[in-house]
Amino acid sequence: MTTGAFFNTYVTNGKEWNSKMIKAAVLGFGTVGSGVVELFDINRKSVRRRVPEGVEVKYILDLREFPDSPYADRVVHDFNIILDDPEIRVMCETMGGKEPAFTFTKKALERGISVCTSNKELVAAHGPELLRIAKENNCSYLFEASVGGGIPIIRPMNTSLAPEYITRIIGILNGTTNYMMTRMEQEDISFEDVLKQAQDRGYAERNPEADIEGHDACRKIAILSSLMCGKTVRYEDIPCEGISRISMLDVAYARSMGRAIKLLGISERDWQTGTFYVRTAPYMVPASHPLHGVEDVFNAVFVHGNLVDNLMFYGRGAGKFPTASAVVSDMLDCALNIGENIPIRWSDEKMELSDPALNSSRFFVRIPASEKEKASRLFRGYEEVSLASAPADEAAFTTGSMKESSFEDCARQLSEVRKVIRLLED
Ligand SMILES: NC(=O)c1ccc[n+]([C@@H]2O[C@H](COP(=O)([O-])OP(=O)(O)OC[C@H]3O[C@@H](n4cnc5c(N)ncnc54)[C@H](OP(=O)(O)O)[C@@H]3O)[C@@H](O)[C@H]2O)c1
Incomplete structure (x- = not known):
């Protein structure tokens, strides 16, 4: 003893x-x-x-x-x-x-x-x-x-960043899908093969739907968005798209543009106009953005505050001890505050999200080669993307920044749109 x-x-x-x-x-x-x-x-x-x-x-x-x-x-x-x-x-x-x-x-x-x-x-x-x-x-x-x-992110949002107007959160919030996109990017393996590899390594569940369809990342950006505004952002209200439709060809196009495809949860708030857009979707991330280098099972949360400017929180988004470490840090805070409430600003008042059709983005688009001329006339900022390994009957291009609704109007005038992926700006 x-x-x-x-x-x-x-x-x-x-x-x-x-x-x-x-x-x-x-x-x-x-x-x-x-x-x-x-x-x-x-x-x-x-x-x-x-x-x-x-x-x-x-x-x-x-x-x-x-x-x-x-x-x-x-x-x-x-x-x-x-x-x-x-x-x-x-x-x-x-x-x-x-x-x-x-x-x-x-x-x-x-x-x-x-x-x-x-x-x-x-x-x-x-x-x-x-x-x-x-x-x-x-x-x-x-x-x-x-x-x-x-990764410490809830506590910083609740305390260190309390005086800020947070205008933007962009998160790589799901390690499984980030691992899959990294392997597709670096080893040229198909979505099906990389999913099997992720399952064999214990990164993906036997039923991988919550990860690859974006539901897990969507829940997490809903939590962060709620903390950003202090009200409830319901994950059911967030447009959610996963990575299950991303092909090796999409990855090759992204690489040719110096970009990598990542599943992102994005939350953007304009505190003056009150607009609040939240989305979970795959994005083409430029090499100049700090999230571009976040690989394998790692997670990262990029935050912009009006005074503090840009911050990035990076680390292991899962795993026995990294996750347990975060749980225990909370338990210790509770142990130090027995009989008291540690306040977290998050009410059950529903936060109305802005119509996503009114949000602006740049887009990467794949179409049949026969539609090239028409597309170049329709889309503002049309810029062709060439790729040696692309099928002969295909053309690809990027657009300038345009409202989602305008993009939809233009896209409807084409006979076929094979793929659309949003571009993340610097
Ligand atoms: N694993 C990670 O890296 C990670 C990271 C971040 C967050 N999380 C989250 O943390 C939570 C736990 O994840 P985990 O990976 O630790 O799951 P897990 O390995 O499946 O552990 C859950 C444990 O709870 C037990 N359990 C289930 N229902 C119970 C009940 N009614 N009464 C008593 N025990 C019960 C399970 O027993 P049986 O096995 O017998 O069912 C199992 O031992 C999940 O919400 C997960 O999303 C996990």
């Missing part, structure tokens, strides 16, 4: 104990949840620097038993054991999905237990309601790990 400097701390059989230790529970002992439990042991000293009393994970709730785990004695299967233990002051929900995560979170908050989560599905669907319940019960609901995994 060894003793520590704080509050008569004892370490017995590797387990730390002192009378003032803050007791926590972990819901879901999977990838992230097991990382949270292990992190408290691995980084015990740095946890102590932040919370001198220390934090002990008293319970782990899961469906399964973990007989070979050193934490087997903490595993429980009945949520009421956690709820009815008055010692529990902090909980992390790393089960995922909406139910029973929502019910458990709500019940814990109603008992004054602070909850920290990596569950973006739940945060995007019920964030403001859970924040309100937390406030009413003098506890906190924190969700740093729900966007960008280990």
Whole structure:
């Protein structure tokens, strides 16, 4: 047995104990949840620097038993054991999905237990309601790990950037699709082959729809957009397109223009006119933009504030310990604020988004070669893009900046449009 400097701390059989230790529970002992439990042991000293009393994970709730785990004695299967233990002051929900995560979170908050989560599905669907319940019960609901995994972005948005008028957020928010686009770009492999590779490496789910159709990135830009305006941006209201229609030919065209295709979540607010556009879609990103160099499973969030100018937050958007690190940092904040609410400005008032047809973009377009003359007359800023490997019957061009609605009007006058991808400006 060894003793520590704080509050008569004892370490017995590797387990730390002192009378003032803050007791926590972990819901879901999977990838992230097991990382949270292990992190408290691995980084015990740095946890102590932040919370001198220390934090002990008293319970782990899961469906399964973990007989070979050193934490087997903490595993429980009945949520009421956690709820009815008055010692529990902090909980992390790393089960995922909406139910029973929502019910458990709500019940814990109603008992004054602070909850920290990596569950973006739940945060995007019920964030403001859970924040309100937390406030009413003098506890906190924190969700740093729900966007960008280990990248600190929620806390900076909520605190460091509070005095700013944030006008633009552009995020590479899904590691799976960024990995896929990087491999297509660098190794010339087809979408189908790269998806299989991502699944074999454990980056993509067996059912990859949420990633490749953009739903995951859409939920995350909905959360960031809500924090940007303090109201609720519903992800169902955001135009959402994934990468499933991106071909090797599109990637080759982008490369010939010095660009790379990335799935982006974009949120743009004009604070004077009140317009607010949000979109999830693949974009051709120029080499001069900081997001161009974000490769493989990495995520990044580019933020523009009216005073601070451009910022970029970059790091691992997923993975056991990067994500657990963000969850634990929230748990430590809650441990330091027992009996108090850590405010996050996000009300359940619905934010009306502007009509996306009125937003302006530049576009990359592929058409049959026979339509070239007509297209050059129709589209403002028409500029041909040539590619040696392109099919002989095809032409491609970029447009100048034009409203989505004007673009649609022009495109309707062509006999066929094979592909349209937006261009991100510098
Ligand atoms: N993995 C990442 O890198 C990452 C990154 C950022 C955010 N997230 C988010 O974090 C959350 C957790 O992800 P994960 O990858 O850790 O998932 P996971 O590995 O599937 O872990 C979830 C755990 O919760 C358990 N569980 C499910 N339903 C339960 C219930 N009703 N009661 C008790 N336990 C239950 C599961 O048990 P069974 O296995 O028996 O079902 C599993 O052990 C998700 O919302 C995910 O989107 C994950």
